[in-house]
Amino acid sequence: MTQRRAYRWPQPLAGQQERIWYGGDYNPDQWPEEVWDDDVRLMKKAGVNLVSVGIFSWAKIETSEGVYDFDWLDRIIDKLGEAGVAVDLASATASPPMWLTQAHPEVLWKDYRGDVCQPGARQHWRPTSPVFREYALKLCRAMAEHYKGNPYVVAWHVSNEYGCHNRFDYSEDAEHAFQQWCEERYGTIDAVNDAWGTAFWAQRMNDFSEIVPPRFIGDGNFMNPGKLLDFKRFSSDALKAFYIAERDALAEITPDLPLTTNFMVSASGSVLDYDDWGDEVDFVSNDHYFIPGEAHLDELAFSASLVDGIARKDPWFLMEHSTSAVNWREINYRKEPGQLVRDSLAHVAMGADAVCYFQWRQSKAGAEKFHSAMVPHAGEDSAVFRDVCELGADLNKLSDEGILGSRLAKSRVAVVFDYESEWATEHTATPTQHVHHVDEPLAWFRALADQGVTADVVPVRGAWDGYEMVVLPSVYLLSEETTRRVRDYVVGGGRLVVTYYTGISDEKDHVWLGGYPGSIRDVVGVRVEEFMPMGNDFTGVPDHLDLSNGAVAHDIADVIGSVDESATVLATFKDNPWTGMDGVPAIVANTFGEGRSVYVGARLGREGLALSLPEILESLGMAEAGGNDGRVLHVEREGADGSRFVFSFNRTHETVRVPVEGEVVVSSFADVDGETASIKPNGVIVTKK
Structure with a gap:
């Protein structure tokens, strides 16, 4: 079994106390510089103390092969750091620039029919391409050399959402890598034949060179299930190997900075084996987007609990979620009043010591311009931004009360x-x-x-x-x-x-x-x-x-x-x-x-x-295992000193009255009256015992 990396968490800027990290993806390269000062002002107003920068900035950083422009990035990092906002700096490798794919179209991934994924969106690279790896690692080393020792950079954000769009690649590079993966896993071709049951339908192979990815086999036909299962394992491993190469290139130059990459754990999210990947990060990070409708809170809590399991109950980082609507569903429902605060606190209840959004300022152009943000198109005079400020105050209060020394209590x-x-x-x-x-x-x-x-x-x-x-x-x-x-x-x-x-x-x-x-x-x-x-x-x-x-x-x-x-x-x-x-x-x-x-x-x-x-x-x-009111989701975090933070979330669309035990630390959409509280729909109270 793989040795799990030692847990390391981003440390606060010099002179600051450790607090729940709060912020989101920040894309200053999408905006003129006169907007930057207003961004910093609003971040301070909202209580933001960290932003992720540079995630899709390769073309802006390496403007042509070997030509780097760090000046704009230096300026914004300095502005942020001087205002007390730490930087989670991305390796910027998530999507290659046009000059690279024009010069090296062989880095583009292919689908199962052999069609090439053309540039024009993101993640149009193949994980097994030695050419792409060379360019990506060169950028990683340049970024690390330039920013080593920078006092405002507290962590590395390696690439972004691996496999979101390039999970499966059926190219010649992938074929060769799949053959090698099978040889390393099984040792002999006979062992592969046994694993895949190739005696069925005359699929027996004589040599590893006869292994091909599960490409198109005709409409209505059935792929060998053993091969298909192994190809999914291989695809997760191939992306993981690419991540490890990036991670190690950065760590060699900046050994003191913790490194992570953002998973996509949800109730239906099985793109990669995220538990296997959890061994390879210094701290687990996750992107989670709500499921509209009546399962909203339960699915969020389920997914967050799974992230806590992947993290082995060490604190984890909510790298992305949304203030309201996303942009990629057929119908992009907004969040109801109260859900912005409630959802974030549900992640915290389940072990997150960081709450971040995609993104800070809502884009005015591009494919994600209708995706909600901390600063919406409507600006600071909006319900969303007021809730963002309320949440910032709530997270500061929880930090003041000592929640950072606690972990999600183990269930029975x-x-x-x-x-x-x-x-x-x-x-x-x-x-x-x-x-x-x-x-x-x-x-x-x-x-x-x-x-x-x-x-x-x-x-x-x-x-x-x-x-x-x-x-x-x-x-x-x-x-x-x-x-x-x-x-x-x-x-x-x-x-x-x-x-x-x-x-x-x-x-x-x-x-x-x-x-x-x-x-x-x-x-x-x-x-x-x-x-x-x-x-x-x-x-x-x-x-x-x-x-x-x-x-x-x-x-x-x-x-x-x-x-x-x-x-x-x-x-x-x-x-x-x-x-x-x-x-x-x-x-x-x-x-x-x-x-x-x-x-x-x-x-x-x-x-x-x-x-x-x-x-x-x-x-x-186990009849006594229940006992709590099923209308309320009860979650506890416990500290080494015996303190307990009790989160109570209303699971219904009716007001629910609950007993209050301990001091009320935070409440949202709830009325506290002595020893009881009325929690409204989308409401939550947090007490400390």
Whole structure:
């Protein structure tokens, strides 16, 4: 396993106290210099103490090959630093300038049909290009040499959102690199043949030179699933190798500056294996953009909890989120009143010690001109900027109260998330295209919250086996190592929930034989013989199954053929007798060693899980795990000195009254009256015990 880099956090400017970092992406090169002084004035008014600079400035910094212009960047960094605003300086390599791609079109990535991605947007470079790497590292070294020792630069922002647009490259460079990656991973071509099951459809290879990326194979055909899974692993690794090269070039010249790059962790974000990448940064950073609608707060809290898991509960940096609307959805909904402050404090509750936005000043031109910002087109006389100032004051208050010495308190319950299981379930030849790993963890997080339990979201490589109760939600891939951890956990007294679509295959996507979930059947006490997908694409097919406890299953159910003598059926399916599902077990409790398990054999969604959870928790001996008001999301951060910061967020669109324990530090859209508080929709209160 990779050695995790030592945790290092950006330190405050000389003479300043450590505080929650607050600010955003700043693009002064988009504006005339007369705007810069006004920017600094407004930053001080809002309480901004850090901005990220230079993220997309390569063409402005290296104006032609080997010709550098640092003068403008020096001037703005000095203005910011003298005003007490620190700089998170970007390597500026996210998008190459036109002079580079014109001279070297071979750095442009290709799609799976072989078409070249032309310049004109961003991230139009291939991660495996030795030519592009040479130019990018030359820029990194020039930036580091120029800014080493600069008192206002507190961290390196390496590139930007790796893989957002160039996750997959099918070029000749990528082909050669994929061959090398396979040789390093497997050693022999026979091992690759075994991993990919190439005996099927006469795909056997005689040499590593016969390995090609999963390029276009014709509409309606099916790619080898083992190759496709490995190509996704390779693509994450190829981008990671490029990041490491940039990181090391910068660190060699400026060893005292911590380095990070911004991940894109969200409930559906599986572009890269961010938990694997978490080993390679000095501190974890994340970009998160809200999901409009009723799941807004819950999805944000779920994602932030996963970032905390990736960071192993060290403080992490919210590098980007939005003050209001984004610009890249078909419909770009604004945030409701209160959500700008509420969303930011939710990230802080989940362990963020930095809150930054994209971006500082809303662009007047370009593809992101309608993306919201801290200073909107309307200027400082606007609700958005007033909220930005309010948030700055709130973060300063929390800093004054000592929140920087605290960490997100460990929950009793862990929900496991696995990037590779999501990649495997994305294949186009599966029992149903409507079921993926990525959907189930969020449903469990929300259903547990409905029961008053705020779970930790923990990567599969993380220490989930240190929790009282663990949920494995559609964790499709169970390697031998993860299987051993599951078995040891339950034998030792752990309480485990396993759902449908868990433990179907090993890490090579080879099915565990003998009935599902193959490697842990005895742990959960069931043997699943086949799947029952459901839908509405053909007239007369089943579109749901009722359960005896009142829940309703959609999309997929397990055909459980038998249960062990140690098991107890908690709920069954109810259906017409001729379907074969009437009376079939749906939820089964089991004892194994010193522990207990529950198997949930269908997709029940948040509502069905919330309905079923009381009996599930009871059977696991965890009935007392809830107890909090499910209308309120409760999150605690605890300090080494025993202090506790308690965050209470209203999850509903109705005012909720809650008891107040301790001193109220911050409140938004809430009225505090002695020992109780009324939290309005989109409201939050933070108390200190």
